[in-house]
Amino acid sequence: MDKKQITRHASLAAASAVLLGLAVPLTASADTTEPLRWSAWRGSGLDPRQRCATVEVPMDYSDPDGRTxxxxxxxxxxxxxxxxxxxxxxIPGGxxxxxxxxxxxxxxKLPQKVRDAYDLIGFAPRGMAPSTAVDCKLDPADLGRTKFLPWPAPDGSVAENMxxxxxxxxxxxxxxxxLIRHISTANEARDLDRVRAALGEPKISxxxxxxxxxxxxxxxxxxxxxxxxxxxxxxNDPDPTRVTRGWLAAFETGVEDNFPEFATWASRPGNPYRLARTAAEVRSGFLRLAxxxxxxxxxxxxxxxxRLDGNVLRQTMLTSLYDPDDYPVLARTILAARKGTVPPVPESPPESVIQNVAxxxxxxxxxxIDWPDSAAAYQKDVHESRAKHPLTAGMPRGPMVCAALPYEPGEPxxxxTDRGPSNVLLVQNERDVATPLSGALKLRQALGDRAVMVTVNSTGHGAFxxxxxxxxxxxxxxxxxxGKRPGSDLSCA
Known part of the structure; x- marks a missing residue:
């Protein structure tokens, strides 16, 4: 399993498939940051030109002179x-x-002209090892593929999720x-501005x-x-009233956009993993098996x-729809389960990595974002979701772990908005299980004239x-x- 697959598996197993009101930087000028001191990368299998460094940032930007x-x-x-x-x-996903x-x-993989134009900069966000790391020390059972995401019980109950x-x-x-109270998207953005300053760049791409x-x-x-x-x-849809809640809910749309592609593939004559004669039979057979x-x-x-239960099968579907190259994983799982057997146990990152990601x-x-804490409200939403979107069985409307958070977020x-320079290019596949086109269009709308959007007639998560x-x-x-963008939004057939 390569790093891309491991990162995706860890993110999905831990929660993915990742906000609003008007926030301010909450920090003095980042250009006072100390320059970076680069050293050899102590890893294996990486380009020998790659070097590493660390940037010191405030843990709490409202207290810039406090702990770093x-x-x-x-x-x-x-x-x-x-x-x-x-x-x-x-900037990585997650x-x-x-x-x-x-x-x-x-x-x-970037073209030579792009590699000539830029230093390529990677980083580990706050909380992620080898940056200053955070760990909740969760019970291993709560790190399971269908425990962290709010897959409801077979009857739709969310009691166990709560x-x-x-x-x-x-x-x-x-x-x-x-530290865990200061892990947020806004703080990651502030950290990146400290990185920009440490690099000595007045602006950054x-x-x-x-x-x-x-x-x-x-x-x-x-x-x-x-x-x-x-x-x-x-x-992602930047809806200021929902943010991460909206991203979870988007799996309803994402699965419905993408499952037909899997079903067409899985019903194609000559496919060694063929599941049925027609795409409609693939869908109905999946629902019966689950x-x-x-x-x-x-x-x-x-x-x-x-155990391989209905929710594990559904989670396998969700994971496999991220990339058409992973369709055989779902097909093999279905074929094994039909026979009353199970496939080999999927590879997994070390528990320490999964704990960190979680x-x-x-x-x-x-x-x-502040999540509701009403089990009854989640229960109502889950029942409605199960009726409209049986493939995802109500999970996207379920209570994520945030439903029991004992404190409220520290900032809105x-x-x-559309205020800022016009220097953004969005690229988006039409069929994306994790970040559906419908949500991308909301970000395009929010950015207004700052952005141009390229819509690609392709399937999978990740376009460029x-x-x-x-x-x-x-x-x-x-x-x-x-720096040349299309003059207007573009469709790539």
Whole structure:
């Protein structure tokens, strides 16, 4: 399993698939930050040019002279100093992802002109090791694939979800320390401005992916005059009343947008993983199998949870729809379950990584927006969701762990607006399970004339140099290298 797959698995297992009112920077000028001291990267399998450093930032930006934490940063310099324009931040998805290895990884997929123009900058967000790390020390059972996300009971009850939320938030309160209360998108954006200053850049460019699109949008809202060229790839709805709640709910739409692609693939003649003769039969067969596994789960020793039940099948579906290359994972699981057997236990990152990701997810999702604490309200929403969207069985409307948070967020969310320079390019696949096109259009609307949007007729999460197409890749690459955007929103067929 490569790093991209591990990061995705960890983020999904811990919560993903990552805010509003008018926020202010809450910090004095970041340009007083000490310059970075680069040292050799003590890792394996990475580009030997990559170096690392740390940036010291306030843990609490309302108390800039108080306790500090460290942000780990990596860099591969511009490959042609005479063509260098500045630095390109690679902003990871999540919450719970990092981009420390990305200068050596996806950064090397960038066209030569882009690699010539920029130093490629990765980082581990606050709370993510090897930056100053946070850990809730959760019970391993609560890290399970269907425990952290609020998959309801077979009858739709959310009682166990609420119990999980209480256990998780109590553990984070005991073990997460003061830092977990200061993990948020706004603080990540403020940290990135300290990174910009430490790099000695008056302005900085960025490529934000998935949850990183929201980080990039918040950075551009808080520090508009410090942005150069910004690419936001696979975009979240910035609705200031819902934020992370809205992202969870978006899986309803995302699955309905993407399952037909899987069903068409799984009904194609000649496919060794063919499940049925027609796409409609694939869908109905999936729903019947999930219902059967709700009633009669199969033992799955070594997995977490240690059984293949209906929700594990649904979670496998959700994970597999992120990338068409992962369709066989879902098909193999369905074929095994039909026979009363289970597939091999999926690879998983070390528990320490999952614990770290889980804590960051709790911090971000709970601190960015205030979640309701009414079990009855969630129960009503889940029943409505189950009726309208049976594939996701009510999970996207369920009570995330934030439903039991014993405190309210420390500041209002950042409202994304059209105030600022016109230097943003959005790129978005039409069929994206985690960040559906409908949500991306909301971000496009919020940014107004600041942005142009490229919509790509492709399937999967991640468009630029990933699951998109040549037209989209060419358009984004040209913008990063030259600053030229389409004159208006563009569709890439």
């Amino acid at each position: 934490i460290e942000i780990a940063v990596s860099r591969i310099p511009s490959e042609k100093p005479s063509a260098r324009r500045g630095a390109l931040l690679l 919450p719970g992802g990092d981009s420390l290895s990305d200068p050596s990884g996806k950064g090397q 119990a999980t939320a209480r256990r998780v938030t109590e553990a984070c309160g005991r073990n997460g320390g003061e 960025a490529w934000g992916d998935s949850y990183g699109t929201y980080v990039g949008a918040v950075y551009g809202q808080l520090f508009p005059d410090r942005t150069d060229r910004t690419v936001l790839d696979s975009n 219902a059967r596994l709700d009633r009669e789960p199969l033992p799955w020793p070594g997995a977490n949870p240690d 804590a960051i997810t709790v911090g971000t999702m709970c601190n960015d 969310p950042v409202r994304i 140099l990933d699951n998109g197409n040549a037209c989209g890749d060419r358009t984004v690459s040209r913008f990063l290298a030259t």
